[in-house]
Amino acid sequence: MSKGIFFSFSPTLLSWHKTVDRPLPWKSLNDPYLIWVSEIILQQTRAQQAIPYFLKITERFPDVKSLASAPIDDLLSMWQGLGYYSRARNLHHSAMVIMEQHAGIFPNTYDDILALKGVGKYTAAAIGSFAFGLPYPVVDGNVIRIISRLFDVDEPVDTKEGLAKINHLVEEIFEGKKAAKFNQAIMDFGATVCLPKNPKCNECPFEENCQAFHHGSVLQRPIKIKKLKRxxxxxxxxxxxxxxxxxxxxxxxxxxxxxxxxxxxxxxxxxxxxxxxxxxxxxxxxxxxxxxxxxxxxxxxxxxxxxxxxxxxxxxxxxxxxxxxxxxxxxxxxxxxxxxxxxxxxxxxxxxx
Ligand code: SF4
Missing domain, CATH: 3.90.79.10 (Nucleoside Triphosphate Pyrophosphohydrolase)
Incomplete structure (x- = not known):
């Protein structure tokens, strides 16, 4: 494993990100409510599909209060086509919790954000870093894939040990002082360059350091042992x-x-x-x-x-x-x-x- 990449990853990633134009309506927002809504929609939905839903939902419910006071059926009917309706129910429930327990003001600590129903570690890190600059890295499927490839991780990432290794490596490359920029950049990198099936290795700023690229194992990373049973x-x-x-x-x-x-x-x-x-x-x-x-x-x-x-x-x-x-x-x-x-x-x- 190349040690040099630990030191150069964040600056390289951030300077690559300056060349990327991926306009999305929730980028550069600093209203935690709007960031929260976008992150909940994005949990199971691709960005392009999410755009019209984000726009119409936030137009109808521009703040926590309007969402909390609306009947759940109004939100559910706007959610049609997005699937995973528990997200909408959790969003509505949490809006009421914010009104009751936080006087209508969106919580600004990682633990309070994480305590909201429907918010896991990834979403709490995304909201916390984008809205408040909290130093928490996002670790989702995209980030797991990028790290598995960069360091050619040959342990299954759906085991406790494999995930612990990924988290450790993320901590090593994460730049907490620039949490929002780092998190946005790594998300965009996973969505546009280090793609699951056809990664654009020849356009990648990490090609020289990427261990999986050198070992010819890019498409075998990440390794998973559990096969989904439906x-x-x-x-x-x-x-x-x-x-x-x-x-x-x-x-x-x-x-x-x-x-x-x-x-x-x-x-x-x-x-x-x-x-x-x-x-x-x-x-x-x-x-x-x-x-x-x-x-x-x-x-x-x-x-x-x-x-x-x-x-x-x-x-x-x-x-x-x-x-x-x-x-x-x-x-x-x-x-x-x-x-x-x-x-x-x-x-x-x-x-x-
Ligand atoms: S070289 Fe390819 S596999 Fe490695 S990080 Fe870049 S895009 Fe991903």
């Missing part, structure tokens, strides 16, 4: 329609998409025969209707693979009030927050945009 789930959504209205219900259970709306749903078998499902529908809704599949969709989440079928139920339920759900006029459906599968279905099948 749980397969089958969702059968039922389309009940009556005089231009659709029956929907709110997902209340502690599960994915909690707080969003959906068509009435039966989870279970991958029904290949509608007869089997018809029986379940009869049991659940006390009706005997013909059903037919009209739409299928597969959605991959980090730990789950969701196979959805939307079944059209020929007869609408006779007594409206016997269901817990609510009947909504088709053109009003866009006022509610739905999982991506159903938003796509409404757009493709019901032409609601």
């Amino acid at each position: 749980k397969k789930r089958n969702f059968n959504f039922l389309l009940f329609e009556n005089r231009g209205e659709i029956l929907i219900e709110k997902r209340m259970t502690k599960d994915i998409w909690q707080g969003l709306y959906q068509l009435p749903m039966i989870e279970g078998e991958a029904y290949t025969k509608s007869k089997m499902l018809s029986k379940e529908i009869q049991n659940k809704f006390a009706i005997s209707s013909e059903i037919k599949p009209i739409y299928t969709h597969k959605q991959l989440l980090t730990h789950q693979e969701i196979h959805s079928i939307i079944w059209q139920v020929s007869d609408p339920p006779k007594a409206k009030n016997q269901f817990e759900g609510i009947w909504v006029a088709k053109k009003k459906l866009k006022d509610y927050g739905f999982p991506k599968t159903l938003t796509l279905f409404f757009e493709d099948y019901l032409y609601i945009r």
Whole structure:
């Protein structure tokens, strides 16, 4: 491992960063609230996709107070398409905590920022450094990849020991006095040069020092031992329609998409025969209707693979009030927050945009 890079990394990184033009609306902000919102959106979303969401959410909720006092459904409906809705729920919850416990003023210590729901070490370091200049380095997947390659780390980074090694190396190259600039620069470096699949080594200012480049192991870094296992789930959504209205219900259970709306749903078998499902529908809704599949969709989440079928139920339920759900006029459906599968279905099948 080259020791020289410890001393030259930060100045080289910062002077490289001066040549980079990656304008994003949350860069150079110093309002901790706006930085927080951007970092929460960016937790699972690419920067380009995040831009319109960041702009519309912060226009509607320009400060902690406006967010804390709004109904959660307003935020959830604006979050549609971003996925990982727990981020929105945590954001809303934390806004209320800031109002109650910090008199509406965004906390300015690392520990208080870290205590906010939905904020992990990475996000606390990003908010703390960008908003208050706190000397904490960001360590996310991008930084882990860069460090693994620079120092050709051959230990799996998804083990305690491997991650401890990465953290130690980050501490060695981190320049705490320029925390905000350093963190922004290393993020941009990971997003534009040291890319996961096609790193631009021939444009890289660290090519001479990069150990993985010299050993020909760039694409084998970082090493991971755990393979992601996704749980397969089958969702059968039922389309009940009556005089231009659709029956929907709110997902209340502690599960994915909690707080969003959906068509009435039966989870279970991958029904290949509608007869089997018809029986379940009869049991659940006390009706005997013909059903037919009209739409299928597969959605991959980090730990789950969701196979959805939307079944059209020929007869609408006779007594409206016997269901817990609510009947909504088709053109009003866009006022509610739905999982991506159903938003796509409404757009493709019901032409609601
Ligand atoms: S030389 Fe290639 S692998 Fe090494 S830090 Fe630069 S871009 Fe990443």
